[in-house]
Amino acid sequence: MKAPLYNRFVLPEAQRDSLNVVLVSPRNPLNIGAAARAMANFGLRRLAVVAPFDPTWREARSAIGAPELLTNTVESATLAEAVADCTLVVGTGTVTRRKPEQPVVPLSDLASLVSQELARSGRVALVFGSEKHGLTRDDLSYCQLLVEIPTDPLQPSMNLGQAVAVCLYELTRRAESSPATPVPSATSAASSGRLDLLAEVIEEVMQAAGYSPRAMQPSNRHDLRLLLRRLSLSARDNRRILGLFRRILWRLNHIRR
C-alpha cells in the first residue's frame, strides 16, 4: 500500500508571476472566470484579456476562489501589448485545417521548453483564441510555437476553460522539477515587445530602401514577425540588430535628403 500524498504540489514562488495566460477575444465571461479558477488551482496569478466581447467580464461568477486574480487581470486592445514583456509566446489550438507557420509541439513536449524558459528568468505567455474560431493567423504571428492538445480528430475543439486547465496541469506539473538556478541574463531571450520594436525599424528600412511595393506591406509585416520569432533572438542580439537597422535607416534617410 502506497503512502498517501497530501498536496505535494506547489509551484515555486519565483515562477508564479512568470507564466501568463492570455485570452484573445473571449466571448463568454464564464469562460474567463473558469480560466481564472484553473489558474488559481495550479498556482498562477497573471491573466490578461485582449479585446473581450462582454464589457462586464470582470464580474464572472465562475472565478471561484480567484476573485483577486480577476481584479488584477490586465485588459488590452491588442495581443502585441499583452505579450510585450514575454520572452516565449506560445499559441494554443488544434491543427486541423491549415498548415501552421510555426513549429507545432505536443503539450507534453512543451513542458520542458517552458521549464527551461522559466528557469532562466524568462516570461512565458500561453495564448488562447476565442471560443468561436480560435487564434487568427495574425494572432499566431506573435507566437514562436504552437502547442497542440492531443484530442480526437472527430471532436478536436475543446471548451476554453477546460483547455486552459489541461495546459496548466501539464505545464505546472513539470515546473516543479525544473532547475532553480537562473542562467546569466546575457543568454535571456528578447521579449515580444523588443521584437516588435525591431520589426518596426526593419519595416521602416524596407520602405526607405524601396524594398517592396506598398501593397505588399501588410504581408511583409506578417512574415517579418514570424521570421524574428523563428530566430530565437537573445535580448543582446536583438539590441545589436536593432542598432544596426537604426544606423541603416539613418543612412538611408540621410542619402535621400
Added chain:
Amino acid sequence: MKAPLYNRFVLPEAQRDSLNVVLVSPRNPLNIGAAARAMANFGLRRLAVVAPFDPTWREARSAIGAPELLTNTVESATLAEAVADCTLVVGTGTVTRRKPEQPVVPLSDLASLVSQELARSGRVALVFGSEKHGLTRDDLSYCQLLVEIPTDPLQPSMNLGQAVAVCLYELTRRAESSPATPVPSATSAASSGRLDLLAEVIEEVMQAAGYSPRAMQPSNRHDLRLLLRRLSLSARDNRRILGLFRRILWRLNHIRR
C-alpha cells in the same frame, strides 16, 4: 524546426468503451455537459450519472459535439449500480481534510495502472463527486484507489468539468502506448458488482454467526467493502471465496434449525 504534428492521437477503438466516467450527484447540468464534451475530445463514450440533482440534465447545452454521448448516458440511483461491471474503480478528489482509507496516487502515476487494466480487458471507472462536497466516505468505499490532481493547497477545489478534462487528458494520453495484447482472462479482476455480491454473503455469514451486534452492521459493511477492494481479487478468486462463504452460510443456517 520540428515537423508539425496533425492530431496524432487516437484512443484505440477497443478501449473506448472500457474507460467510464461516473458523476455522483452532479448539481449543475452545465457541468454534466462539460464532462461529456471533454469525453468526446479524448475519444471516450461511456458516461454514467448517479442521482443527478436536476431532472432535465440530459438537455445540457454545454455538451458541444457530444449529443449522442449524452443520449446514451446511463442514469442510476446508486454508485454501486453505476460501477457494478467495473474491475478498477478510482475516486477523484483533493486529499485535504481527512486521511483517506484507500491508497492515494497522483494522477500521473494512475495512467500506467489504468493502461494495464485496459490492456487486460478490464473496465475502469473514474468517479467524480458533486460540485459541493466531492465524494462522500460512503462513495469512496466503492473505490480501490483515490487519485489526486496536484493543485495548489491554497485553492485545491477544481471545477467539475475542468477536473474531468485534466484526468482524461492524462489517462488517454498514456493509453496510446499501452500494450495491445490482452492477458488471459484467468487473471482478470473481479468486477465491483461481484465484490458487492461477495460482501453480501459475507455479511449474512457474520449475522448468522452472531459475529457482531446489530448496531455495528453499517460500520462493518463499510469496512468490508474497503477490505475486499484492497485485496485486488481476481474474478476467479472472487468466485472461489464466494463459494466458500455460501457453503459456510448454508452450514450455519443448517445448524441453527
